[in-house]
Amino acid sequence: MVNVTHSRRALGNTLEELGRPVLSFFEDLGGAFTLIGRVLRASPGLFRTIDLTVEQMFKIGVESLPLVVVTALFTGGVAAVQAAYQFQDYVPMRYLGTVIGKSVVIELAPVLTALVVGGRVGASIAAELGTMKVTEQIDALETLAIDPVRYLVLPRFVAACIMLPVITIFADILAIGGGWAVARGSLGVDTHTFTEGLRLFFYVRDIFSGLIKALFFGMIISTMGCYYGFQAEGGAEGVGRATTRAVVSSCLSILVLDYLLASVLFRLIWT
Amino acid sequence: MIEIKGIEKSFGDHQVLAGVDLTVGTGETMVILGRSGCGKSVLLKLVIGLLKPDSGQVLVGGEPVPYDRPGDLFRMRGKFGMLFQAAALFDSLTVGENVGLGLKENTSLNAGEISRRVKEKLLTVGLDGAEFLKPAELSGGMKKRVGLARALAMDPEYILYDEPTTGLDPVMGGVINELIRDLQHKFRATSIAVTHDIHSAFRIGDRIALLHEGRIVHVGTVAETKATRNPVVEEFIEGQSG
Numbered sequence: 001m002v003n004v005t006h007s008r009r010a011l012g013n014t015l016e017e018l019g020r021p022v023l024s025f026f027e028d029l030g031g032a033f034t035l036i037g038r039v040l041r042a043s044p045g046l047f048r049t050i051d052l053t054v055e056q057m058f059k060i061g062v063e064s065l066p067l068v069v070v071t072a073l074f075t076g077g078v079a080a081v082q083a084a085y086q087f088q089d090y091v092p093m094r095y096l097g098t099v100i101g102k103s104v105v106i107e108l109a110p111v112l113t114a115l116v117v118g119g120r121v122g123a124s125i126a127a128e129l130g131t132m133k134v135t136e137q138i139d140a141l142e143t144l145a146i147d148p149v150r151y152l153v154l155p156r157f158v159a160a161c162i163m164l165p166v167i168t169i170f171a172d173i174l175a176i177g178g179g180w181a182v183a184r185g186s187l188g189v190d191t192h193t194f195t196e197g198l199r200l201f202f203y204v205r206d207i208f209s210g211l212i213k214a215l216f217f218g219m220i221i222s223t224m225g226c227y228y229g230f231q232a233e234g235g236a237e238g239v240g241r242a243t244t245r246a247v248v249s250s251c252l253s254i255l256v257l258d259y260l261l262a263s264v265l266f267r268l269i270w271t
Numbered sequence: 272m273i274e275i276k277g278i279e280k281s282f283g284d285h286q287v288l289a290g291v292d293l294t295v296g297t298g299e300t301m302v303i304l305g306r307s308g309c310g311k312s313v314l315l316k317l318v319i320g321l322l323k324p325d326s327g328q329v330l331v332g333g334e335p336v337p338y339d340r341p342g343d344l345f346r347m348r349g350k351f352g353m354l355f356q357a358a359a360l361f362d363s364l365t366v367g368e369n370v371g372l373g374l375k376e377n378t379s380l381n382a383g384e385i386s387r388r389v390k391e392k393l394l395t396v397g398l399d400g401a402e403f404l405k406p407a408e409l410s411g412g413m414k415k416r417v418g419l420a421r422a423l424a425m426d427p428e429y430i431l432y433d434e435p436t437t438g439l440d441p442v443m444g445g446v447i448n449e450l451i452r453d454l455q456h457k458f459r460a461t462s463i464a465v466t467h468d469i470h471s472a473f474r475i476g477d478r479i480a481l482l483h484e485g486r487i488v489h490v491g492t493v494a495e496t497k498a499t500r501n502p503v504v505e506e507f508i509e510g511q512s513g
Contacts (some may be wrong), residue, residue, distance in 0.1 A: 048376070131362075139321050143431075144373040144421075145348040147341070220508040245278070 008068050028249065031208045031228045034147070038092050038218070042150040052155035059124070059220075060156075061163030063116045065170065072171040075108050076100065076178025084187045094187050097197025100179035102206060109171040110210040111258050114164060118250040122225040125156055126246035129229025130239035136175035138230070153226045157219065164218030165211040172210065216261060217254050224250040272297050272460060273318060273429065280313055285424075287313050289485030290327070300455050300462040302476030304469065304507060309482050310507075311465035317432050318463065319351050320344045331429065338370035349362070349377055352422030352460070356434040358414035360406040360421075366393070367402030370420045377425065392420040395457075396450060412443035418452065423458070430454075432464035436471045448474040468509055479506060 002269070081100045129152060132138050141148050169179045176198070183189040233243035273295040280288040287310035295301040305311045308429055316322040318329050323338040331350070337343035344477055359371050359400040360489075363510040369408060380388070386402075393399050394432065396416040415435065435451060436444035448471050455462060455475070464470055472479055479496040483503050489504045496504060 123420060136359040137356050137361055139316070140353070140355055140361070140421075142321055142345075143319055143348055143351060143353040144376070144425075146372070147377045204286045271512060 021111050035227050038149045045150040053158050056155045056159035060121050060159050067116050068167050072174035072177035076175035077182040080179040080182040081106045094197050095195050097194040098200045099169035101198045104175040105172050105206050105210045107174050110168050110213040113168050113171045118221045122221045122250040123243050125225025126229040126243045130232030130242040133232045140156045157222045160222035164214040164263050168214040213261050220253045221250050227261045227264050274330040278324045279326045298459045301476045302472040302479045303465045304472050305482035316350045350428045352427035352432040354418045354422045358418035366404045366417050370424050373425050396420045404470040430460045436468050
């Protein structure tokens with residue numbers, strides 16, 4: 001009898017241990033959606049925060065460019081090398097540009113740009129807002145009758161939604177450029193053949209798909225950074241924890257949303 | 272006038288305030304004394320609507336604090352100024368921008384007028400010419416004074432002080448106490464200060480309340496507080512004097 005009671009208690013504890021992170025995940029998801037709702041409600045106040053939005057566009061977009069340049073160039077290069085490896089003896093090299101172009105604009109540029117920018121910007125937003133939270137600066141804003149969502153979240157949200165597609169366009173160009181450089185320099189594919197392949201099966205909607213993804217990724221990165229920043233408590237340790245959770249959640253959400261958007265765009269809308 | 276009626280507040284299983292009743296008259300400065308962690312700052316945050324009570328209500332100028340109506344709550348906060356324990360200055364803004372932020376966001380004043388008001392408030396707290404410094408360049412006492420200037424920027428009807436002298440040396444603490452006293456004479460705002468510093472309390476308070484185990488156990492003028500036979504108050508005063 002004692003053993004049965006003990007086993008039931010142990011099972012209960014195990015289920016509780018397993019359930020806690022699941023509950024926490026849904027709680028955070030709900031919190032993030034609520035924050036997006038508050039941002040949308042605060043959006044009429046955007047014209048009052050134009051200067052802050054432009055400042056954030058610079059921080060999120062322009063300051064991320066060096067990272068994006070390196071990521072995009074090497075992504076294009078790797079795409080060229082791996083495509084050539086898979087093509088050997090089966091597919092003519094005139095399709096190299098096609099494969100690189102398609103894979104870059106639909107998938108590689110938006111997703112990898114979002115992941116590297118998500119790490120950099122998500123961490124920066126969560127750390128900044130988390131520090132403001134634990135030092136009562138957000139409370140101070142409220143006592144000055146300033147809505148922290150309008151003043152802090154809205155500019156970051158709008159800036160990320162604008163700048164992620166913009167830097168994705170840069171990444172598209174640079175990654176294709178990187179692919180071309182490797183194709184020409186080490187794979188023996190001349191420029192004419194590469195660009196011929198690039199034009200083959202080129203659809204403008206592919207570029208739009210990538211940019212729509214980037215827009216949603218921008219939304220996720222800024223929302224996660226702001227949400228976890230606002231949740232920070234308990235000093236430096238709490239800020240560190242909030243920053244880690246913001247980056248991990250952004251990256252995971254980007255990958256999950258990438259699949260969902262791909263399903264909607266390529267199986268429902270563009271078919 | 273600020274009326275606090277039957278306020279209760281718990282965090283999880285821990286009850287911090289267990290039915291606080293207190294009235295602060297118009298133009299009066301009420302100091303709430305209490306040990307560290309007894310819920311003094313929580314009470315201030317309930318008054319300005321940063322936290323919502325579990326039960327009870329706070330009336331500001333006869334109107335209940337609209338905890339569930341964010342728009343009205345922000346409008347009500349426009350009547351308040353608050354000095355935070357660690358000043359809570361915005362790191363990314365200069366001193367001038369910190370002081371002028373409320374004016375910039377909540378009024379239609381132009382940049383020149385805001386700048387004039389900022390200079391005036393900084394002069395009031397003895398920091399004229401400091402508007403271009405960053406908070407990181409300021410000492411603890413200067414930060415408190417900038418926090419005070421920011422709290423005064425909108426000419427508030429109500430001022431809340433959270434531990435105004437904590438973290439300062441006795442000399443600077445005295446300077447801040449005198450400054451608060453001067454400002455009260457000048458602006459006649461209805462004020463609540465929470466502190467565990469009895470010397471500061473006696474210097475700035477018109478009346479003193481003692482918060483103990485979630486309840487107000489004593490309210491009286493400075494003279495009445497010094498003379499009271501209430502054992503909790505005596506213990507608090509003796510503990511600090513000794």
